[in-house]
Amino acid sequence: MGHEAHAKTLPAELGAPAFVDAWKMRALMVGMVFSLIAAALAFADHSINHVLRGWLLGLTLTFGWAVGGLALLMVQYVTGGKWGLLLRRPLEAMSRTLPLVFVYWLVIAFEMKKLYLWARIGDASAALKAGWINEIQAHAIEFKRPMLNPTAFVVTSVVCFLIWGLYTWRLNALGLKRDLDSPANTPMWIKKLENISGPGILIYSLTMTACVIYWVMSLDVTWYSSVYGLLFLVGQGYQVLALGIIVSIGLSKGEPFKTILRQTEQHDLGKFTFAFVMLNIYLAFSQFLIIWSGNLPEEIPWYLDRFQGGWGVIITLDFIFHWLIPFTLLLSRDIKRNKKRLVLVCQWMIFAKAFDLFWLIEPNFPGAARNLHFSWGILEYIAVPVALVSFWIAYFCMQLKTRPLVQTNDPHVAEILEAEHAHA
Amino acid sequence: MPAREGTYGLLAEFDTPSDLVRAAQQARRDGWRRMDCYTPYPVEEAAEAIGFHRNKVPLITLIGGLMGLVAMFALETWVSVLAYPLNIAGRPLYSWPAFIVPAYEWTILFAGLSAAFGMLALNGLPALYHPLFNAPNFRNGATTDKFFLCLEALDPKFDLVEGRKYLESLNPVSVVEVEY
Structure with a gap:
């Protein structure tokens, strides 16, 4: 139409702005400070156990961004859409942090015995006789031995890392190649990336499920839930979108995101995040409702461990932090369209995710189940994840700098440069 | 409510959405508030032009x-x-x-x-009667290929003669008076 001929043009320089280096430095400093705090807390606590538990939390969070980022990268290739173009390079950068996540995982693999009961106990019947474990645990350890043993843990995890690595490498390499190719071939590239991503999403959901079962669910040998993988899948969408929005809005202080981040797509991302907030509580509550209704002795203790002895406060706060606050805030159109406020909500969501993981992880351990109490060690749940996440962010910023932030050979570029309609 | 009588408003017809949007923007700048745009398909700029505001x-x-x-x-x-x-x-x-x-x-x-x-x-729906359908060009054009701007008589600035003159200054295809 004649009255709106004011489309913008892409800036010449498409690399990440210089302030990303400042982010990196800041993250590194925070990481160092919190590493020192974590070390001090370990001395105060006279034990490394809580360091490892906090480490597992940090691993789960950063793993969520790296592998969840890879998954969302594949999702946007399959669905298309302008939000996908916007997030593509940040998601690629998240996926390329996989080596760091692998390093984080190595620590858990080496110190497996301190975290996992099934790894610590070689002979379940002897341990039962000695009174270290109860009958249910002894039975579960014996019965699940083919799956829950150190070799299977390491092999499964390494195979999963290799698969994710393969997808990361392939998608990242093709993403650059596509920009070097002539625009005439773009339809071919779109199809190609779509065909790689489709099966990739399926493989991601299987491998990711396997890993969270090993890393997190098996902390309690007796318990199982068939929705566990899906719960983490949605949780990864939750945290990846939150970080994606923070990064996009942060980058929009300079070119090229200043040009390409329109309010329309920001609003879309907010709505997308809202859907994950909803899906997250839906699955978490379904799991609870089914187990509560069944009220079976195999299942219900897992919840009792997390409700009784002070944990009721934590789960109530978790419900408020993880769902109620993001839900009510993201309902508002104005908040989704306001840069500063949307960033605040997303930062809150990441904190809430970590809080939820604390509730999932800590009550697995004998001293803490149905008994929330203070020790210097419990503060490791703050110190260690903050340190790990900070180092991860520094690495992510490094990755963000390595390539242009906008894919140019994409039909959505022209659309995203169009002037947008203002809405009330 | 007793049947309303008199003039509902003045209806200007345009051939293109751009003309309509320009006219609507001008009218709003000139202080008109009780007005509405009618188009065969959604024209978001037209909604903006007449000061589309949040609703309940x-x-x-x-x-x-x-x-x-x-x-x-x-x-x-x-x-x-x-x-x-x-x-x-x-x-x-x-x-x-x-x-x-x-x-x-x-x-x-x-x-x-x-x-x-x-x-x-x-939206005031369902409405069994709307005065604008009294205008033949509206009946035929509003859902096919014409774009309309209506200045309503409820606007305090409204005056039959001055309003018509004003609308004609916006270069419409035609201006007609619409009765209740």
Whole structure:
């Protein structure tokens, strides 16, 4: 139409702005400070156990961004859409942090015995006789031995890392190649990336499920839930979108995101995040409702461990932090369209995710189940994840700098440069 | 309400959406407020041009949703605790986790219905009669290929002669007076 001929043009320089280096430095400093705090807390606590538990939390969070980022990268290739173009390079950068996540995982693999009961106990019947474990645990350890043993843990995890690595490498390499190719071939590239991503999403959901079962669910040998993988899948969408929005809005202080981040797509991302907030509580509550209704002795203790002895406060706060606050805030159109406020909500969501993981992880351990109490060690749940996440962010910023932030050979570029309609 | 009489407004016809949007922007700049645009398909710039503002549909939806939530949760509580107490596998009568799902469904149902009917009500629909259909060019053109700007008589600036002169200055295809 004649009255709106004011489309913008892409800036010449498409690399990440210089302030990303400042982010990196800041993250590194925070990481160092919190590493020192974590070390001090370990001395105060006279034990490394809580360091490892906090480490597992940090691993789960950063793993969520790296592998969840890879998954969302594949999702946007399959669905298309302008939000996908916007997030593509940040998601690629998240996926390329996989080596760091692998390093984080190595620590858990080496110190497996301190975290996992099934790894610590070689002979379940002897341990039962000695009174270290109860009958249910002894039975579960014996019965699940083919799956829950150190070799299977390491092999499964390494195979999963290799698969994710393969997808990361392939998608990242093709993403650059596509920009070097002539625009005439773009339809071919779109199809190609779509065909790689489709099966990739399926493989991601299987491998990711396997890993969270090993890393997190098996902390309690007796318990199982068939929705566990899906719960983490949605949780990864939750945290990846939150970080994606923070990064996009942060980058929009300079070119090229200043040009390409329109309010329309920001609003879309907010709505997308809202859907994950909803899906997250839906699955978490379904799991609870089914187990509560069944009220079976195999299942219900897992919840009792997390409700009784002070944990009721934590789960109530978790419900408020993880769902109620993001839900009510993201309902508002104005908040989704306001840069500063949307960033605040997303930062809150990441904190809430970590809080939820604390509730999932800590009550697995004998001293803490149905008994929330203070020790210097419990503060490791703050110190260690903050340190790990900070180092991860520094690495992510490094990755963000390595390539242009906008894919140019994409039909959505022209659309995203169009002037947008203002809405009330 | 007694039947209204007199002039509903002045209707200007345009051939292109751009002309309409320009005219509407000009009219708003010149202080006109009671006016509306009519187009065969959504033209977002036209809505902007006449100062499209937020409406009460979200509030109606929220209130509807909360009403559904409270109604269902209260109904379930009343049935299970007071009206027909049953011992189900030894659970307490007030077993709130089991109440959540129907309460949630009713929240969605009431919110959805409130949004749909609230939107219709705020739009003044269903309307069995609208004076604009008295204008033949509107009848024929508004749903096919014509774009209209209507200055309504309710606007304090409105004057039949001055208003017509003003609209003609915006280069429309035609200006007609619309009666109630």
